Amino acid sequence: MLAVWIAAAFALGLLARQLGLPPLVGFLGAGFLLNAAGVERIPGLSDVAHLGVLLLLFSVGLKLRIQHLVRTEVWGVALLQFAISAGVVLLAWRAGGGLSLPVILVLAGTLSFSSTVLAAKILEERREIRGFHGRVAIGILIVQDMIAIAILGVNDSRVLTWTAALALLLPVAQPLLRKLLDMAGHGELLVLLGGVLAIGLGGYGFEAIGLSGELGALLIGMLLSNHPRAVELSNSLWSLKELFLVGFFLSIGLTGLPTLHTLGLAALPIAILPLKMLLYFFLLLAFGLSARTGFLAGLSLATYSEFGLIVMAGAVERELVPVEWLVATAIAVAVSFAIGAPLNRYAHDIYAALERFLRFFERDSRHPDDEPVSLGSAEIVVVGMGRVGTGAYNHTKEFGKKVVGLDSDMAKVQRHLHEGRRVVYADAEDPLLWHRLHLDKVKVIMLAVPDLEAKVVASEQLRRR
Structure with missing residues (x-):
């Protein structure tokens, strides 16, 4: 019976996927179908x-x-x-x-x-x-x-x-x-x-x-x-x-x-x-x-x-x-x-x-986490202000470039602000961030976050703009 249940779940999950639906819709259908057919339940x-x-x-x-x-x-x-x-x-x-x-x-x-x-x-x-x-x-x-x-x-x-x-x-x-x-x-x-x-x-x-x-x-x-x-x-x-x-x-x-x-x-x-x-x-x-x-x-x-x-x-x-x-x-x-x-x-x-x-x-007043994020006149954005991101920020700053950093760790943001760097709180994994950022004057975006998944999300969202 176990093989029947697994096969039915796979078959209907695959069918749902081919129809452009999430596989879980097929799994739901498989449960009702097997129950209606009187197939013995799996202990x-x-x-x-x-x-x-x-x-x-x-x-x-x-x-x-x-x-x-x-x-x-x-x-x-x-x-x-x-x-x-x-x-x-x-x-x-x-x-x-x-x-x-x-x-x-x-x-x-x-x-x-x-x-x-x-x-x-x-x-x-x-x-x-x-x-x-x-x-x-x-x-x-x-x-x-x-x-x-x-x-x-x-x-x-x-x-x-x-x-x-x-x-x-x-x-x-x-x-x-x-x-x-x-x-x-x-x-x-x-x-x-x-x-x-x-x-x-x-x-x-x-x-x-x-x-x-x-x-x-x-x-x-x-x-x-x-x-x-x-x-x-x-x-x-x-x-x-x-x-x-x-x-x-x-x-x-x-x-x-x-x-x-x-x-x-x-x-x-x-x-x-x-x-x-x-x-x-x-x-x-x-x-x-x-x-x-x-x-x-x-x-x-x-x-x-x-x-x-x-x-x-x-x-x-x-x-x-x-x-x-x-x-x-x-x-x-x-x-x-x-x-x-x-x-x-x-x-x-x-x-x-x-x-x-x-x-x-929409209301005229906006939630602070939902406000459009202005980067001012920045030409370069460094996403992720860890060791690598901080090095990239300092290096570009030495060449006289207008640069701003983004980081999702508020403690890091406060530390960088205290040290004189311009850093804004933002989460690179938030898809809505890239809809709220004003990138009119930005020429370069450096993804310095350690998480590969965050880099993928950021890259996908930036390509859509």
Whole structure:
């Protein structure tokens, strides 16, 4: 049976790719198709799927920095979106007398959150995790996970106790984790360490104390994000993560077989997906983000969450809702993935077509991270002000050239400014940076960043200008 599942996933994934769709759409279809055909399920598929999710979120955490997420626009949008959802719940409770309050709350929770897995995978594939819109989207998803933990904590004091304890313990554990990464070398031990941290400590370690394993894997990754070998660790886990994630998308199709009734139930949440995207878009604009940033972040959040399946499954177990609602939720999640994945692949092209209309809604005042970056009269730009970049800066300065440096490390920026160099904070891996830079007078751009991936992203974006 294992061979049948692998072959079906490959065949439909390849078909999706030939049609210009992401392979994950084919994996979703394979799950539903094999379930409908009555093919025997693979033992442990859900465990494989869970491992894939943990490795993905750990890899995402390695590319994020905590200071980027503790921002007003992240918490503000996440909390406002949740408050608006709560308002809709209240209106539905008053108008829909046929439903009990617990059932309406279950539905609201199911529909309000976005998929961390899909957003993370899409942003990672586009190499936009560290971009401003990527950081905002992932930050909002983290806040949503924290809201879920808070809701669980209302009924379980153990959750609140461990959450408070972890807030104190995780920063203390950071030096030990960094030391382990230094000692692991560059071979199989590095891959094994990644598995231990993502699956053991972050995943099942957090679950053992009643917290979200997915959030745990993300947080453990974030503790190592400023380590010099964080990118190497992420790259070492790439193939393993991609293989296990196939199990995640296959498993969604195993929730149940769709019928006309469940398809009808799923039609409403599918129909309001555009409204969900618009809500995120206008909330982000309200916090001063540009139309481009708001559109890209909102589109990556315009899905339904795998967490909704867990919430609905719990409601079915408590007999609050019929099992058909669980199947309908699975259909809505799967369809949102199937719609969201290809749309996000062409997100930049879609925005380019709608840019004139969408920019009409921008505020006059702009978020500092979304402001156009002026390089003044600089003729030469040095991207990455480490040892090599600083040497290049000093050398060109000696010839009387007008030069400016860019770096994503604020501490380096402050040091260079103190030493008299003109350096601007900017992340070369942020695709939107190259749309915001004024390059009218620039003749030469030197890419002195150590990360090859950052050089590739910067080169691709510059060619598009």
